Amino acid sequence: MTRAIAFVCVSFLLCIAQISPLAPCLRAEVDRRPVDLAGFTRPVRVACVGDDTTWKCFRSPGEEYPAKLQEMLGNKWKVGNLGIHNGTVINQTLRAYAKNDWFPRVPAFEPDVVVILLGGNDARKDNWVHKADFVKDYTALVEKLRALPSKPRVFICRTLPVFTRDPQNQTDVDAQREQLPLLDKLAVDLGTGLIDTYTPFLGEETAKADAQGATRLFIGDGSNVTAEGAKILATEVYAALVGKPAPDIASLTRVCPLFLDNAVLPRDVTLPVWGTAPPGQSVTVEFAGQKVAAVTDKDGCWEAKLDPLKASNKPAVLTITGNGEPIVVPGVLVGDVFLLAADENTAPPYPGRAAMPRRLQAKAGGTTPIPGDISKRDSEPVRIRSFNVKREFMDKPARAVMGEWNVTGQSEPVLAYLFANELLQTTGVPVGLILTGESGGGAGRWISKESISKPGNDRLGDDIMAQVYVGSNLYNARIAALPPFPIKGVIWSHGSQSGLDTKIYEQQLLVLMEDWRVKWNRPDLPFLVLQIPPAFPSPTSPTSSRMSATPELRTAQAVR
Amino acid sequence: MTRAPYATLVLTDHSVAQGTEALAKRLAVAARTVIYGEKNVAPAP
Numbered sequence: 001m002t003r004a005i006a007f008v009c010v011s012f013l014l015c016i017a018q019i020s021p022l023a024p025c026l027r028a029e030v031d032r033r034p035v036d037l038a039g040f041t042r043p044v045r046v047a048c049v050g051d052d053t054t055w056k057c058f059r060s061p062g063e064e065y066p067a068k069l070q071e072m073l074g075n076k077w078k079v080g081n082l083g084i085h086n087g088t089v090i091n092q093t094l095r096a097y098a099k100n101d102w103f104p105r106v107p108a109f110e111p112d113v114v115v116i117l118l119g120g121n122d123a124r125k126d127n128w129v130h131k132a133d134f135v136k137d138y139t140a141l142v143e144k145l146r147a148l149p150s151k152p153r154v155f156i157c158r159t160l161p162v163f164t165r166d167p168q169n170q171t172d173v174d175a176q177r178e179q180l181p182l183l184d185k186l187a188v189d190l191g192t193g194l195i196d197t198y199t200p201f202l203g204e205e206t207a208k209a210d211a212q213g214a215t216r217l218f219i220g221d222g223s224n225v226t227a228e229g230a231k232i233l234a235t236e237v238y239a240a241l242v243g244k245p246a247p248d249i250a251s252l253t254r255v256c257p258l259f260l261d262n263a264v265l266p267r268d269v270t271l272p273v274w275g276t277a278p279p280g281q282s283v284t285v286e287f288a289g290q291k292v293a294a295v296t297d298k299d300g301c302w303e304a305k306l307d308p309l310k311a312s313n314k315p316a317v318l319t320i321t322g323n324g325e326p327i328v329v330p331g332v333l334v335g336d337v338f339l340l341a342a343d344e345n346t347a348p349p350y351p352g353r354a355a356m357p358r359r360l361q362a363k364a365g366g367t368t369p370i371p372g373d374i375s376k377r378d379s380e381p382v383r384i385r386s387f388n389v390k391r392e393f394m395d396k397p398a399r400a401v402m403g404e405w406n407v408t409g410q411s412e413p414v415l416a417y418l419f420a421n422e423l424l425q426t427t428g429v430p431v432g433l434i435l436t437g438e439s440g441g442g443a444g445r446w447i448s449k450e451s452i453s454k455p456g457n458d459r460l461g462d463d464i465m466a467q468v469y470v471g472s473n474l475y476n477a478r479i480a481a482l483p484p485f486p487i488k489g490v491i492w493s494h495g496s497q498s499g500l501d502t503k504i505y506e507q508q509l510l511v512l513m514e515d516w517r518v519k520w521n522r523p524d525l526p527f528l529v530l531q532i533p534p535a536f537p538s539p540t541s542p543t544s545s546r547m548s549a550t551p552e553l554r555t556a557q558a559v560r
Numbered sequence: 561m562t563r564a565p566y567a568t569l570v571l572t573d574h575s576v577a578q579g580t581e582a583l584a585k586r587l588a589v590a591a592r593t594v595i596y597g598e599k600n601v602a603p604a605p
Contacts, residue, residue, distance in 0.1 A: 338591075415580050415587075422588030427596070489595045491587065492567070513567060526595045527567035528587060558569045 030187045030194045031153070034243025035113060043078040043261070046241065047111035047152065049097060049145070051121050052224050053160065053233070054083030061392045061477065062402045063227035068234035071249050073242070075260055075327060080109045088121045091137045092130040095121070098141045105350075106145065111152040114145045115237055117197065119159040119179055120171065128175040135182055142190050155193030155240055157233075158183050161201050163215075163222030171222070195240045200232050201225075250300060253277040253322025255329075257387075258485050262331040262405040263318070264385050264432030266486040267311040274303040275320065276400075283322040287332070288312070296322075309334045311429035313383055333383065335430030336423070336488045340437060342446050342474070345415045345493040345530075347437030348388030348403070382407040383430040384420040389482075391438065393473040397448070397480035405432075413437075419491070434487065436478040443494060443508035445474040451515040460508050475515075483519045489526035490516065506556035513559070529557050568594045 035044055048054050048066040057064040066081040073079065084102050086095040097103065097118060106114070118141075121127060122134060142154050158180060162171045180198065187194035204215045213220030217229035225233065231249075238246035255275035265271060265287075273285045277296040284293045285304040294304035302322075311334050318329040340346035390402035406412075412420070412433060420431040444452065444461040449472045452461040461471020492509075509529070517525045531554055570590045572583065585604035592598045 415584050418581055418584030419587045419591075422585055423591060426588075426592060489591065509567075528590050528594070529567050529569050530583070530587065531569055531572045533572045554572075559567055 028188055029191065031191050032193070035153070035241050037076060040076075040112070043076055044113065045109060045111050045150070046073075046077060046079045046113045046115060047082050047106055047109050048079060048115050048117070048237075049106065050083040050115075050117035050157075051087035052083065052085055053120065054081060054117050055085060055087075056083070056224065057227055057230045058219055058224050060227035060230075061394050062390070062398060062400070063230055065225075065230040065233035065237070067402070068231050068249070069237055071252070071254060072234060072238045072246050074252075074254075074325075075329065077241075080105075080111070082106055082109065083117075086121055087118055088127060089118045089138045089141060090122050090127060090130045090133050091140075092133060093122065093127045096137070098137070098144055107148050107150075110150045111145075111148070112150060113155065113241065114152045115155045115157060115195070115241075116141070116145075117157040117159075117233070119183065120176075123159065123162065123171050123175040123179055125172045125175070128172055131175065131178065134179065135186060138183075138186055139190065142186070142192060153193065154190070155195050155237070156183055156187045156190075157195045157237070158198040160225070161198060161204065163204055163218045193240055195236050197233055197236050200236065201229065250276075251278055251323070253281065253283060253320065253324060253327065255320045255327055256401050256485075257404055258401055258482075259318060259320075260329055260405065262385055262407055263329065263333070263387075264337055264405070264430050265309060265318075265332060265334050266337045266432075266488070267334045267429065268308050269486045270308060271306040271486060272303050272484050273306060273318075273320075274301065276300050277302055277322045281322050283320060286319040286321075288316060288334070311335050313428075313430060333385070333430040335383070335432060336427065337387075337432035337434060337486070338420075338489055338491055339434045339482070339487045340416055340491045340493070341479070342441070342443070342492060342494045343437050344439050345413050345437065346435055346491065347413060347439065348386065348391060348435040349413070350391070383424060384412070384417060384433070385430070386412045386416070386433040386435050389434060389436045389478045392477040394476040395473065397476045398478075399481060401481045401485075402477070403434075415493070416491075434482065434485075436474075437493070438474055438478075441474060443505060443512055444471045446479065447508065447512045447515050448472055448475050448480065448519070451511050454511075457507075457511055459504060460511055479516070479519075484521065487520070487525075489528060491528050491530065493530040494532070502550070502552045502556045505553060506559055509557065509559045529559070531557050 037044060046069070048069070054064065054066060064081060066079045070077070070079040082105050084095065084097065084100055087097045087100065088095050090096060091099055145152060145154055159176060162173045162176050184194065186192070201217055204217050207215040209215050214226060217226055217232065219226055235246040253275065254277070255273065259273050275283070277283055277300065279296055279298045279300055281296040281302070282293060283296060283302045283304065284291060285306065287306060288309055290306050292304045292306055294302040296302040313333060315331045315333060318332045320327040320329070385405055385407050387405050388403050392402060412435070416433050416435065420433055424431050447460060451457060452471045513527055517523050568590050570586050582604065589601050589604045592601045
């Protein structure tokens with residue numbers, strides 16, 4: 001009798017394990033299910049948790065694997081790059097992911113899926129002395145992620161092969177040999193997905209290298225992958241998430257992120273809409289009753305032009321159709337778009353930073369009501385939106401815009417939001433803010449190399465504080481790919497590190513304005529220059545950059 | 561606010577330096593005047 005009851009109970013549990021949504025937790029096997037889009041009414045949010053291999057693609061900014069994955073997946077998915085420098089699993093190491101200050105970015109991202117690519121730094125000789133903790137801490141990390149309010153599914157990536165051509169590489173080959181089976185077993189025991197990002201990289205150890213020691217897939221010191229390596233990572237992750245082989249990105253029809261979800265499109269001007277597709281491919285763009293077409297050129301670029309649009313507070317759908325499934329872009333408004341540069345007043349936030357209203361309230365002692373649009377009823381659309389240009393630095397001009405639209409209250413710097421709110425109160429039309437700023441850095445970094453190279457401008461690329469050439473690296477990454485997107489004007493707020501040589505700063509501003517006007521083909525492109533506040537001694541920060549705001553510099557900002 | 565051939569300088573002073581909201585108002589007034597071409601815009605504090 002007892003045996004019969006036991007048999008029934010075991011059978012029941014096995015049955016539950018097969019059909020329950022909790023099945024991956026109960027059965028000891030890898031979760032091989034692709035993500036089912038049918039269950040989502042918004043883009044599926046994929047958090048890429050990892051170390052430098054996730055965070056950066058050092059020789060090719062913008063080519064890191066989460067960015068490539070986003071291109072492959074399209075706008076029904078939202079991929080977040082949540083990699084951290086030197087990230088590890090083992091909690092006794094210096095940069096353990098679960099204990100890192102950046103970890104709150106993960107819950108803030110509200111992931112539906114988390115892809116973990118960690119372990120490479122744990123295999124360093126100095127970290128692997130704590131190897132006894134690896135499985136325990138990895139398990140705790142997975143459970144911590146699964147316990148997030150968004151209850152994400154977790155995929156574990158196998159670590160990449162050790163690339164030890166550089167004698168400085170501290171990774172222990174033997175440690176990684178020990179680590180791989182541990183990762184495979186973790187995926188089984190925890191019922192997570194398992195992505196083989198190891199096998200495709202085998203053989204690089206003996207592959208042909210360039211003068212810097214880089215192969216096709218690894219950079220010279222072995223600490224990271226090349227753009228080609230990042231693409232392979234994205235390919236493997238795509239296959240696991242979608243359950244199909246990844247497409248060739250060049251075969252897809254894609255649109256510039258300025259025209260993606262929650263965009264504010266400029267009103268009252270002919271609007272170029274552009275993107276990429278296979279050469280010769282016809283592409284149509286439909287919006288607000290218009291349907292316009294373009295043919296992709298030999299370089300894989302297309303551009304269609306919409307006739308001037310009327311301002312609209314009503315979210316509408318923009319549809320781009322090329323080969324494959326149409327790109328359906330929801331939540332698009334029409335209004336006025338401003339470009340904001342160059343300091344922290346105009347900078348996009350780092351992911352996971354507290355929402356602007358909370359910061360504003362905190363600044364006001366937590367009692368002052370937040371002015372403006374965001375306090376209205378939830379049923380109305382948010383009409384102040386920011387396009388957060390990716391905080392990147394590049395030696396060469398970016399070929400594509402890197403960034404995404406966000407709705408207000410999530411991210412804008414306070415000054416930018418309040419400026420937009422003031423305008424909204426009087427114009428009544430949506431306001432888009434293209435945020436490009438950065439902490440510190442001279443104006444020369446915002447000027448194109450062509451302009452700096454002109455006779456007489458040779459000193460303009462110097463960082464005046466550092467006395468070294470750093471010209472154009474912010475222009476390249478954050479401005480170069482934006483034209484010809486129509487902007488109402490530029491807000492230039494720049495209070496730091498530029499004030500030591502007034503004459504050079506004035507010339508920099510003059511050249512910068514001419515430079516950007518040429519790029520936008522608008523000789524009258526308006527600039528509003530926010531005067532650096534007057535110098536005053538700060539009791540808390542006597543070396544504050546505001547100390548450099550001499551009357552001469554403040555006057556020079558008028559660029560007469 | 562002063563106007564030059566190349567751009568519009570949104571002036572600041574000690575009071576503005578310590579008030580983000582006041583600064584934003586000045587920027588908005590400059591935008592309405594110079595970019596939108598509105599007449600008789602009330603000056604910001």
